[in-house]
Structure formats: structure tokens, C-alpha cells
Amino acid sequence: MTRENKAEPGLSDKAEECGEVACLRPQRLGAGQDPAKRKQILEGARRVFMRMGFDAASVNDITREAGVSKGTIYVYFNGKEELFEALCEDYRASMFADLMADIEHGLSGRDALVKFGVSLVTLITSEPVIRAQRIVIGVADRMPEVGARFYERGPKRGKALLKEFLDEQVAAGHLDIPDTELAAHQLSELFLAGIYRQRLFAAMPEEPSAELIRKNVIAAVDLFFIAYGPRRYQNGKSEDK
Amino acid sequence: MTRENKAEPGLSDKAEECGEVACLRPQRLGAGQDPAKRKQILEGARRVFMRMGFDAASVNDITREAGVSKGTIYVYFNGKEELFEALCEDYRASMFADLMADIEHGLSGRDALVKFGVSLVTLITSEPVIRAQRIVIGVADRMPEVGARFYERGPKRGKALLKEFLDEQVAAGHLDIPDTELAAHQLSELFLAGIYRQRLFAAMPEEPSAELIRKNVIAAVDLFFIAYGPRRYQNGKSEDK
Amino acid sequence: MTRENKAEPGLSDKAEECGEVACLRPQRLGAGQDPAKRKQILEGARRVFMRMGFDAASVNDITREAGVSKGTIYVYFNGKEELFEALCEDYRASMFADLMADIEHGLSGRDALVKFGVSLVTLITSEPVIRAQRIVIGVADRMPEVGARFYERGPKRGKALLKEFLDEQVAAGHLDIPDTELAAHQLSELFLAGIYRQRLFAAMPEEPSAELIRKNVIAAVDLFFIAYGPRRYQNGKSEDK
Amino acid sequence: MTRENKAEPGLSDKAEECGEVACLRPQRLGAGQDPAKRKQILEGARRVFMRMGFDAASVNDITREAGVSKGTIYVYFNGKEELFEALCEDYRASMFADLMADIEHGLSGRDALVKFGVSLVTLITSEPVIRAQRIVIGVADRMPEVGARFYERGPKRGKALLKEFLDEQVAAGHLDIPDTELAAHQLSELFLAGIYRQRLFAAMPEEPSAELIRKNVIAAVDLFFIAYGPRRYQNGKSEDK
DNA sequence: TATGAATGAGGGTTCATTCAT
DNA sequence: CATGAATGAACCCTCATTCAT
Helix, strand or coil, X not given: CCCCCCCCCCCCCHHHHHCCCCCCCCCXXXXXXXXXXXXXXXXXXXXXXXXXXXXXXXXXXXXXXHCCCHHHHHHHCCCHHHHHHHHHHHHHHHHCHHHHHHCCCCCCHHHHHHHHHHHHHHHHCCHHHHHHHHHHHHCCCCCHHHHHHHHHHHHHHHHHHHHHHHHHHHHCCCCCCCXXXXXXXXXXXXHHCCCHHHHHCCCCCCCCCHHHHHHHHHHHXXXXXXXXXXXXXXXXXXXXX | CCCCCCCCCCHHHHHHHHCCCCCCCCCCCCCCCCHHHXXXXXXXXXXXXXXXXXXXXXXXXXXXXXCCCHHHHHHHCCCHHHHHHHHHHHHHHHHCHHHHHHCCCCCCHHHHHHHHHXXXXXXXXXXXXHHHHHHHXXXXXXXXXXXHHHHHHHHHHHHHHHHHHHHHHHHCCCCCCCCHHHHHHHHHHHHHCCCHHHHHCCCCCCCCCHHHHHHHHHHHHHHXXXXXXXXXXXXXXXXXX | CCXXXXXXXXXXXXXXXXXXXXXXXXXXXXXXCCHXXXXXXXXXXXHHHHHHCCCCCCHHHHHHHHCCCHHHHHHHCCCHHHHHHHHHHHHHHHHCHHHHHHCCCCCCHHHHHHXXXXXXXXXHCXXXXXXXXXXXXXXXXXXXXXXXHHHHHHHHHHHXXXXXXXXXXXXXXXXXXXXXXXXXXXXXXXXXXCCHHHHHCXXXXXXXXXXXXXXXXXXXXXXXXXXXXXXXXXXXXXXXC | CCCCCCCCCCHHHHHHHHCCCCCCCXXXXXXXXXXXXXXXXXXXHHHHHHHHCCCCCXXXXXXXXXXXXXXXXXXXXXXXXXXXXXXXXXXXXXXXXHHHHHCCCCCCHHHXXXXXXXXXXXXXXXXXXXXXXXXHXXXXXXXXXXXXXXXXXXXHHHHHHHHHHHHHXXXXXXXXXXXHHHHHHHHHHHHHCCCHHXXXXXXXCCCCCHHHHHHHHHHHHHHHHHHHCCHHHHCCHHHCC
16 A cells, blocks of 8 residues: 655666667656656755745645646655655755855864854855755654754754864864864854844844854854964963863 | 734733623623633643644644634634734743743852753753744744744843843953843853754754753853853953954 | 544434424534434435445535535545445335335235235345445445445345244244244245346346246245145145154 | 547457467567467456455556556556456356366266255355455446346356256156246255355355355255155155255 | 556545534 | 534545557
């Protein structure tokens, strides 16, 4: 009755097999195996879910938006929920690509942190990313594993990234941090301080201005450097605690 | 589709009008004017929305839980959405009552901050409050004003509270903060660092232990005091920046 | 989630309570409690199921035929299947009413048997009754209890009736039967011999003629009386038993 | 909706056309002309229809069970309904093979009848045969010709067989029957008396025991011999069995 | 020719809302 | 005024059939 198939596509190289000519569309793929169609469905679903949220979005809407028939959706995904999960999986994969691209390691510690922070906050508080987070949070009761994995591949990865960066900075002598993991947590929250929750609750209707973001990030970095910066930023921290 | 009647109840003082005699149970109230019944509906709705979320909750469920008829609900509220909005309004009002009660002003700055932080984090990351936040965030796209007001009466008020407290501490010479508003933002995010988002995304399925909360709050206060504490916590901060 | 209510209506006398005047439609009935509406739904369902069979009949068809909305059907019955079961229950109840009415006890044994047999065969092989049997048999795999109860209230009751009649005849000395239960079985099959299965399989497209029925019943009674009749109908049987 | 092509396959002799050489496996057959594939489809369909009934069986199920593609099924048959009809045709052909094999003509009349009756009842009330009958009866409204032909090749043939046998017995002086056709009808109904309908309606969930069948058949033969047996059977029934 | 991916009408069921009582 | 039976649009999903490959 229920279907169990559809094992992770990962078939991105299937198309190559067909030779060297006229291979624009693969001739024959297993049911639910055409990556282009899958992409097409996910893209439509993404738009609809983003616009309406999970519950308010109907499969018919997705059908219309994706330009595929209802049946096709059910060939590629076992239902609305699984479609949503797959979408989240896909989305998470691409989410931090931009962020990664933004990181530069050549800058001095402080400037690099500011740059990183600005990128992070800009991304995370951007309208599409905020909407995505709202939707996932909204269904987290019913689909906790979706929420959990979203967190793991999203915020958690962001923090891991930041920790790595901090480790580098510590190694380079730009920072002096006993526990970089904790510090990464603290810094990433400080970056978002006062913006993130407002955005999540729609208390800040527009994306924050670059100015606001910059200001917030700099305040965070200031605070951070007072605590963890090299000696010239702090004296005698060593004797307490 | 939408209806126009029933201009904002604002019914809190309506009952008094009936005079000074035999007013124990008002004999005749305008449609949707009995505050007890209104309370009863909201209470049922609260339980159902908390259990199922907004979309999954059906008006019938609420009807059953509240012990009123469907028609009655539509007399008091223009629909499910409006009922939800009213509920949020009510809920927010009571949400921080516990928190307020927890604040004591007699403690030394540092201990008071820790105590406040523990209360704040315990409340905000508790299962019911997290569920409430999830639901509100989940519908924030469709009902931004609900989200916004939830934020205003929730987190914002918490931060205002914290700012007040910091102002007191600064005045008492326990802290040295140039911008207490910003500091309040920063501190409250630091309190929740690494816990809040995990809870929201269901990446932390259980309420955080008292231990974990304490540890997190203390780390936050430590960091905070390095930056903003009185001289004995920091030396030579004056010459930089 | 699922509904459990609707305990056997049997409320045919509910209407009487409301007094003696203007009682055409009961004022207020519980959900799914209005016998008139229930009847209306069952009547529509009966027509549709009879026309299309169980699977081919759609709830929409029933909706249309019964003149009620789809929601109403689901208030009175928990689904298509339960509606069908209720219909069977109702149907069985009325099925043998006609037959009962046809029985007369004043006739001589042989004529009475013939008359009874003709009534039985006429009823059982009539188009509506055959169609009903086909449908029930067709779903007997999925709904065995429906089939079983149909059998119990239908054929089984018919046979019980026949046994009673035979007992009377034996008591009156018109027949001499050692095991009236077995004899009832045998006689009722003989009545239907060669007709019933043809009808069931649609190998006999029209209802059998009165003539054919009479012929068949008389042949059955003849055979029966040779075996079980009083002395004058059989030869040489006298010395045994 | 309906299609007009594919005029009655009648493909049993088509293969011969290819000539006299190397025809072991025909290289090229017209669409829907390979009898092996046809057989394969029918076999899969048989299993699925038997398991699920007509309406509940999906073409996909048959596809899976038969190991052929959906398109192929539609090449060989014009649709689910036609496939079912073809299946019935095939099935009927093989249905009474077992029965035929069971008949022995060497026995004395009475014993032979009992043996025949037991075989008949065992077959007809067996689970697979009952299921097949239920399915055919269930769709007899929609496909009367299917039902009719099922009857003709099933029960009717059984009765013809019985008539033949009775004719033989009459010729041999073992029985004395004026109308063997009528008698065959009567006897075969008596064999099944009280079992068949219970089985059909699922009022008897298990196949009847050999004992019960034997008892029923003997009672039928007893009754039959009282009426139609030679003189010696009508007297002194007591001494046999 | 055989294939099975795609189609989309239609399946049973739910539910926010209305309105006669 | 409160009630809850009735509504029917919309829900998610299935499936017989088609047709490009």
C-alpha cells in the first residue's frame, strides 16, 4: 500500500551515460528518477510553501506552480509531507553556499569577523530565509526530525563554520579564546541580537538595512574583542574566573 | 468572505453598566458580550491550539473543549483566525507575569542577573512557551500583526525589563554600560545562546535541564561582566576604542 | 479522530413526543438523529448502490440522489462503508415483511407449501432482491460480517419460517418428517432449483415468469411429498421407520 | 472513451502462419499476439483479482504481479474490464477439469452419486472457487455476459454432467426418473443445500469439513432415491449406511 | 513493439462557516 | 440569543489510461 522507494536520487551522472550527442533530456529514467522533473517539482513546491506555509499550501497549488500533474508529484514524493521534507533537505544543502563563498581568510581578524557577521546576518534575516525558518518552526511539533535536521544543517553548521574561523584566528594570535565552541555560540547570537527574533515574529516587516546589520555586527565584535581579543584589547583578564 | 460586524469588543467594562443592584449574573448581554463565556471559549481554544497548532486545530475541537456551541464561537469571534488573534492577545498579557514575580532587586548585581537570566531562559524554553512561539511564528506570514504583537508583549517586554534592571545596576555602580538598551539585547541573546534556536527547531526535544540553563546564564554573565562590569572585572578598558 | 456515536437509531417514536399538533418535522434533533433525513440518505444510497454496486457507487452520486450534502452523509454515517452496512441492516429488516404477509395457515398442507414457495421464489429472484444479493456477495470478502448478517436475516430466516410451517404441518398430520430443519433446507433449495444461481450470475436476465416459478415450486413439492408426504403420496414407504 | 481496435484476438492459430522453418520462438508477432505473454498477464491478473476483487484491484498491481508493463496489458486487452472478461473465459475453461477427473463410472449408482456429489460440493464451496464466484456475481450487473458465461461453463456444465450420469444410471436400471434434466437440477441443489449460500455470503467463514459435505450429500442422495430410486431403495432405507 | 512516466478526473473525507430553530 | 445540523468547497491522494521514447 505504502511506497518505500525513491532512495536518494544522487543520480546526477546518469545522464552522461547516453553518449555524446543530443543528450539534453535523458531518454528513459526510472519512476521519479528524472532529476530535472524532480527539480521542477521542488522549485514549484518551494515557491508555494514559501508563499503560503505548509498547511495552507495545497498540492493543487504546487501542481499549478510546478507545471506538473498531481500524479507526477506522487510518483516523485510519497505525499505532501515527504515533498516538504525533501524540499528542506535540498534547501539546507544550498543555504550556506552563499555564506561560504563570502568568507575570506586574508583579512585581519577583526575585519574578517565583521565581514563574516554581516554575511551571516544578511542571509539569516533575509526574507526568504526567514520565511523558510518560520515554516519549519511552524511544523516542528508535527515533524520534529525535519526541524532538527534543518537546525543541524543550518544554524549548527553556521556555528561550526564560525568556530573553525575562530580557531584559525586563535592560531594566528588574533584572538585568545579558551573555549572556541562556546565563543562561537555567543558570537553568532550577538550578531543577531535584537534582529533575529523580531524578524521571526514579523515584528520587523522589512529586511534589516545593511547599516543596521553592520552596526549590530560591529557591536557584537566589539563586545567579543573586549572579552576575547588579544592583550591590547583587555588587560588582566587572566586573574579572574 | 470577510465579515464586517462586531466592532472590537473591548468588553472588559461593559458589565459594570448595569448598575449597582442584582448584577451578580447579568441577565441580558449583547451578543458576544459575556466575559465569562468569552473566557471559556478562549481557554478551550488555548488548549486545542497548543495541542494541535493553528491549522490542525478544528473549530469543532475547540467547540468540544470549550463546551460551547459553534454558533457561539462565531458570535464572539469572527472566525478561527480572529479567535486565534484574540487568544494571542490574552496569552501575551499573562505570559510574563511569572517572570516579573521572579525578579528581586535586593541581590548584588551579578547574582541578580544570573537569577533573572535563569528565570528568563527557563520560561522561554519551556515546552508550552516554545509551542506557543512555534505556532505564532508559523502563522506570522499570514498574520504578521499577531506575530508582531506577540513579540512586543513577549521578548520586547523582557528586554525592557532587563534594560530597567541594568539601568538600576548602572545607577548603583555595579555596572558600567554606555548603551543599556543595546546591552540588554546582547545579554538576553547571550542568556539563550545555543539553547533557544535548538528548542524552536525541535533539535532539543526536552526542556533544557536547570544545570544547562544555569551554566549558559553564567557564561553569559561572565562575558557580560568582562565587557561591562566594574573596574575589578576589567582593567585598562578605558584606553581602547 | 474517529467517531463512535450514532448508537442504533431505533428512534422511530421520537417524533411522537412533541405533542399532537404540527409535528411534521421535529424541532431539534441530535447530530445524525433526524430519522427522516436518515431515511432520505438511505433511500438515495439504496438507489445508487442498487444501480452501480458498492465500489462503482460514489458518495457524490449518493449525495445527488439523496438530495443532501456530502457533509450531511458523514454526519449520519461514518463513511461509505458504514452507510452501506446501515443500508443492509435496514434492508434486511423489511425484506421478508412481504413474505410473511403472504403466508396463510388455513390451506391444506400441499397448497400452502406451493403458495409459500411461490412467494419465496418470486421475492428472492426478483430483480431488486437479486441485485441486493449480488452486491452483498460482491463485498463479502471485504465485509464478511455484512454478508453473514445478510444471510442470517435473509435466507436463514426464510428457512426458519419454512421449518415452523413444516412443524405445523407435521403436527396437523399433513406431513411426516423426521428432521424438519433438514427438510426445510432441502425444500427451500428445491424451490429455487435451477433458477436462483442463473439469476445471481445474470444468466437469466429477466425475472422468472410466474409460470416458471409455479412449475418449479410444484416439482419441488412433488418431490418433497414423495419423500415426506402422508401415506397416499408414497408407495411402500409404509413398512419402514 | 471506448476504443474500437484490436478485433477479437482469436490468436491461437496465428503463430502457425510464419511458415515451416525455425518457428520455435516466433521472431515477430503482431501486437498482442504472443500467447505466452498473454498467459503471463492473465495469470498475474488472476492472482490479483482473486486477492482483491475487481474494483479494488489496480492495473498497477496486475502489472507488478504479471511482470509486464502497463502498456503491454493495454496491447493485449482493451482495459481492465476486458482483461477481467478474458480471465473469466480462461478460468471457466479449467474450472471443471478436476471435477471431470473425479467421476468414475464403475461404481454402483448410489455410491457413484455420493462420490460425485462430494467432489462437486468440495470444489464449489472451496475458498478459491467461492471467491471467484463472489467476484463474478459482484460485477454481474455491470458485465452480465461475463456472469452468464461463467454460469454456462460452470454450474450449467456441472448439471449437464450430472444429467448425463443420471441418464446412464436410468439406462442401467439403477434409477427411475421421468425428467432427468429436472432431476439433475434438483439433485445438485440438494447437494449444496444449506452450504452454498452460507459460503457465498461469508456466513460460513471456513471451507466446509469433509464430514459435513459427506453428510449433506448423503442426505441429498437419500431424498433423491426415495423419489427416483428403484423400488428396492424406497423400502427399507434403514439397512444402508 | 514494449515500456512506464505522466496525466487529471475523480475518489472518500474534513471542516470553516451559515442559519433555521 | 444560543445552538448545532447542514453545507459544499477544498483537502490529499489514487488510478485507468495514454503516448513519447
